[in-house]
Amino acid sequence: MNIPTSNVQSSAESGAKPRERKQRHVAEEIRGKIYVYFCVLLMIVTIFSIVYFIASRGLAPFVSQGVALKDMLLGLKWKPEGEPPLFGALPFLFGSFATSLFAAIIAAPLAFCASIYMTEIMPKFGKTVLQPAIELLAGIPSVVYGFVGLSVIVPFLRDTFPGQGVGVLAGALVLSIMILPTITTIATDSLRSLPNGLKEGSYALGATRWQTISRIILPTTLPSLLTGVVLGIARAFGEALAVQMVIGNAPHIPHSLFESATTLTSIITLEMGNTTSGSLHNNALWSLALILLMMTFLFVFVVRMLERRVKR
Amino acid sequence: MIIEIEKLQLYYGEFQALKNVDLSIPERSVTAFIGPSGCGKSTLLRTLNRMNDSIPGVRIEGTVSIQGRDIYASDTEVEFLRKRVGMVFQQPNPFPKSIYDNVAYGPRLHGRTKKAELDELVEKSLRSASLWEEVKDVLKKSAWSLSGGQQQRLCIARALAVEPDILLMDESTSALDPISTTKIEELTRELCKQYTIVMVTHNMHQAARISDRTVFFLNGEVVEAADTQTLFSSPVDQRTEDYISGRFG
Secondary structure (H helix, E strand, O other): OOOOOOOHHHHHHOOHHHHHHHHHHHHHHHHHHHHHHHHHHHHHHHHHHHHHHHHHHHHHHHHOOOOOHHHHHHOOOEEOOOOOOEEOOHHHHHHHHHHHHHHHHHHHHHHHHHHHHHHHHOHHHHHHHHHHHHHHHHHOOHHHHHHHHHHHHHHHHHHHOOOOOOOHHHHHHHHHHHHHHHHHHHHHHHHHOOOHHHHHHHHHOOOOHHHHHHHHHHHHHHHHHHHHHHHHHHHHHHOOHHHHHHHEOOOOOOOOOOOOEOOHHHHHHHHHHHOOOOOHHHHHHHHHHHHHHHHHHHHHHHHHHHHHHHHO | OOEEEEEEEEEEOOEEEEEEEEEEEOOOOEEEEEOOOOOOHHHHHHHOOOHHHHOOOEEEEEEEEEOOEEOOOOOOOHHHHHHHEEEEOOOOOOOOOEHHHHHHHHHHHOOOOOHHHHHHHHHHHHHHOOOHHHHOOOOOOEHHHOOHHHHHHHHHHHHHOOOOOEEEEEOOOOOOOHHHHHHHHHHHHHHOOOOEEEEEOOOHHHHHHHOOEEEEEEOOEEEEEEEHHHHHHOOOOHHHHHHHOOOOO
16 A cells, blocks of 8 residues: 655644644545455455355366266256266256246347337336336345246146146246346436437437437447346346246256246255255256356356447 | 527426527528527527427427428428428537448438438538548548547538538537637538528627627527627627627626
8 A cells, every 4th residue: 555655745834733634534544445445355255255165066076076077068867866877967058048048038129118118208107107117026026926927827828838838938938027127227227328419419310219219229229238138148047936936847958938947046946955965966066056157257248248348 | 581480489397498589590691699508599599490399398489480381380390390400519429330321320311222322422411511531531430439520520411411401500619629610610601601500609709700690699588680790890789788798698
């Protein structure tokens, strides 16, 4: 830390008071710094311990328990208690990706439309009614979403389409409603932050509102909109409970949207309680958690890339 | 007279921003609106292309006619009005697109899509805005890479590309350096041979330098409208004299 020690004014006047005042300021400064550094340190330590814990458990099967990474990432069969035990996690990976990507495909257009409505078409109604409603949507516990999915979406799918109703589509629909607030909030913020001059410039050339939205507003805010979508996918990817309630939890790669499947998070929550700590099965579940963590890092990385594009 | 304003009253909610404005603006000339901040000069400018429409709580009485047609009549198509009455803003506001696409934006909106036709129009507009020589080799570059003064001339080119009759300039040089300002002033003199220009300026010297007619506003009223020379040399109203001699404002 570089604390300036020479002060021309105070040495020239050589009074005791300025020096006292300065000491007080320095003390305050140090106190503030200690507090801030402590908080930052606490956060860093927490994050590193989580990563270390998950990695040490999750890498054990590959390092010392004889499971090949390739078999886990590409294997189709998950039989951890079998003879020999099999740890193929591809169906879970597939299920996680399928449900979260599909959820984003459903939610993104809805979220974009909602945010355009809230910022461009009915700003007053949007701010007073829609925005609080959407924020409320974000606060509903995931078990409620799962329950609604189980009692509304699943029966509807069962009656309308072939199959049992539970499956990838049901999971994706529940997730799409869950990530709608995330994408909408970020999209709305980015539309609001668009300089007014751009819109005025477009209107002044005789553009209609729709022309202005499609030719100026959407292209200009696209990177921020995509940031919202990626964060939405990240949230969907990590969601366990609600998906688990409606996806059917069958450890295989489904052939259609209406077939049961399962996800990384579902399998972790379902099996974690039935294993003993340190066993191969338990460690294999930590490996799945490690994969989830890596995916989260990847999403954060993508968001950073998009943000850099916005700034340019 | 290309623009005729009669008994115009404009309210923002309870507040009356324009009071009983009667004004005619002649074709192919530069008319400058001067007056202290909040006197209504920008508001009046923005009623000429109906940019005030989007502000909640605006109410207008009286008539504004452009080329003999009431622009606040119920059958007026606002998009078509704005095609004829272009506008350049205080802050340069090019779109985050290439220089070419900025100029071609307006014509494309109004249905001109043929490449050859657009090329020609873009060149003509950039030449009219005396920017062509500076950007002809970098038309594909982002408009945001230009300097502030260039950006403002690009905005003028963009406005000219839809072939308007009238060009409104809302303090269009106030965000620019003196050299860029001079360029835009010279350009304005050049453009008024073909277009009717109405400009708002907070700079009296600018009004004196480049306008043919000057209108002095105070508290939402037109105090005096006259030939620029007459208004600055022998103002009729005492308030005008006080303002131009720097006693207030």
